[in-house]
Amino acid sequence: MLQRYSVHLILALSGGLLVYLADQEYLSLYTMSVLMFMGVNVILSASLNLVNGYMGEFSCGHAGFMCVGAYVSSLLGVWLFAKDKVFGAALLNPEYALYAFPFVILAGGIAAALAGLLVAVPSYKTRGDYLAIITIAVNYIIISAIENIGAIGGSRGFMGMKRLVNSMEDIIELPWMPIWVFIFTVFSIWLIRRYVSSTFGKGVSAICQDEVAAEIMSVNTNKMKTITFMLSAGLAGIAGGLFAYILGYVNPGSFNIMKSTEVLVMVYLGGMGSLTGSILSAVLFTFMLEGFRFIIPLVNDFAHQVHLIPDSYDISPVWRWVLIPLLLIILMQFRPEGIMGNRELKDIFPRLKKFYRFK
Amino acid sequence: MAQTQVETDNAPVLEICGLTQHFGGLTAVNDFNVKLMPGELSGLIGPNGAGKTTVFNLVSGFYQPSEGRILIDGIPTAELKPHKVTALGVARTFQNIRLWNDMTVLDNIRVAQHYRLGYGLFHAIARSKHYQEREKEIAQEAAELLEVFDLQRYANDFPKNLPYGTQRKLEIARALSSHPKLLLLDEPAAGLNSADVKELIRLVRWIHGKFDVTIWMIEHHMDVMMELCTQIKVIDFGQTIAEGNPEKVRNDPAVMTAYLGDDVI
Secondary structure, eight states, X not given: OHHHHHHHHHHHHHHHHHHHHHHTTOSOHHHHHHHHHHHHHHHHHHHHHIIIIISOOOOOOXXXXXXXXXXXXXXHXXXXXXXXXXXXXXXXXXXXXXXXXXXXXXXXXXXXXXXXXXXXXXXXXXXXXXXXXXXXXXHHHHHHHHHTOGGGTGGGOEEOHHHHXXXXXXXXXXXXXXXXXXXXXXXXXXXXXXHHHSHHHHHHHHHHHOHHHHHHTTOOHHHXXXXXXXXXXXXXXXXXXXXXXXXXXXXXXXXXXXXXXXXXXXXXXXXXXXXXXXXXXXXXXHHHHHHHHHHHHHHHHHHHXXXXXXXXXXXXXXXXXXXXXXXXXXXXXXXXXXXXXXXXXXXXXXXXXXXXXXX | OHHHHHHHOOSOSEXXXXXXXXXXXXXXXXXEEEEEOTTOEEEEEOSTTSSXXXXXXXXXXXXXXXXXXXXXXXXXXXXXXXXXXXXXXXEEOOSSOOOOTTSOHHHHHHHTTGGGOOOOHHHHHHTOHHHHHHHHHHHHHHHHHHHHTTOGGXXXXXXXXXXXXXXXXXXXXXXXXXXXXXXXXXXXXXXXXXXXXXXXXXXHHHHHHHTTOEEEEEOSOHHHHHHHOSEEEEEETTEEEEXXXXXXXXXXXXXXXXXXXXXXX
């Protein structure tokens, strides 16, 4: 009984607590946005792990699919439910925004999954480094295409999503964005977990470990690759949609190769083929990014006091972009398999198995 | 006994007619013909580079033949992808063992049933009743197969940690897990010591009796071939140079020339 429902219970409690804290404004808006980005990062790293970890391909254009999802769900949401200078008056009554919101996000995910075909189809014949180059190209194709569509703002970006978020909160007075982010994060992890733990989904690991043997032992490799790429891209699209609504603003520049690299770092930090690792590293990575924002000024003040650096120079928080990649180098040197290797939580703490079941 | 079966059963499991394969300017297989009857245990030998593995790769759908036809149970397979050919009932092992080393032994057996899982992505994610029933059956069948092969104690180990001989055995078990009509064994005795080879001979004979499967094998160990096979085909430079029962092949001058060179005779 306890084993069967403990995960549900923990999720319900933590979700409920989060909503309560947000609702009562015990958590500042800043803390809330960090927590929400953490959810988005968890989806991103878990979904990229599906391709890079479980399937053993090297995709480094994940942000491209995120971009598709972000734009499609933003445009769709604003077109349907908000007054906007691009689309004019709202098509539907904003009262329905709350109920339609998950479908708007899912629509972004579906569009991103279709964009995933841009990588899936070449992957039939190409793999390894060559496929990696294709994924970078796809990332650029997507952001350049959007940059060149002037009607939706081009490189200046697109906004208006805050109005939708506000109208959701007008209907029922709850912090809806944290709720949706939480739900979609759990949904994504659950989806991936079920996929890779079925015999069907283990065909993906078979492709990773020996593609020739997989094909000979009756795994339809092209089909499995298509499903996996589309699923991964689709979840990235969902993450993108949430990202857009959290910020209330999207521009193609925020989905460039830098963003893709960030996701890659999370996957490799956590460990290939480990969902627990992906979650853990996404949480850690988000904390680290935000933590350096405070630590670096402290270090700066301290260095000034002990006259370590000249008064005319300040260590700016941008230095975190030097420190985090440096951390990656250290990680690759000393623990290339990441925090978790390809193990899950239950492989490290076998005794925990008695207390939870997640599928 | 196999001889009588050949006469009574008239539909061949595998029929190859005029199979030719070119790689650039090289002709790896030239006008190869064979007919395997149900229940046959037959061999394919030849010196290194004779084109034996190429024939297997063609049969399992890994290459598209340049010319000729391959029929599995009367169905032409030349255009099919390997996983489709496996679904028709052809399974194989590899010269250098190709197990999935980071999946448990049980999972190795399970995934080899991929073409007949009977459910897809949506069932897997919804964990429908149909999914649960099928997974149960798959797991049970895999466990039974492991037990038959006396591998059940390794069920949760990783293949890379098993002894070499056991890995060979597991690879054969995995191949059988896809319910083949025709089992292709590509040098199953390669790298085994003499005790393991004896064990292998017993294993192959036992599988042949138990699983109702036609076996076609490539092997360099002549003693294995002589003991097991009723029919042997010898190829060299892609050409068939001799065929017949082991005794006949052993004494064929063309075979000796191919293996030992001209000057011996």
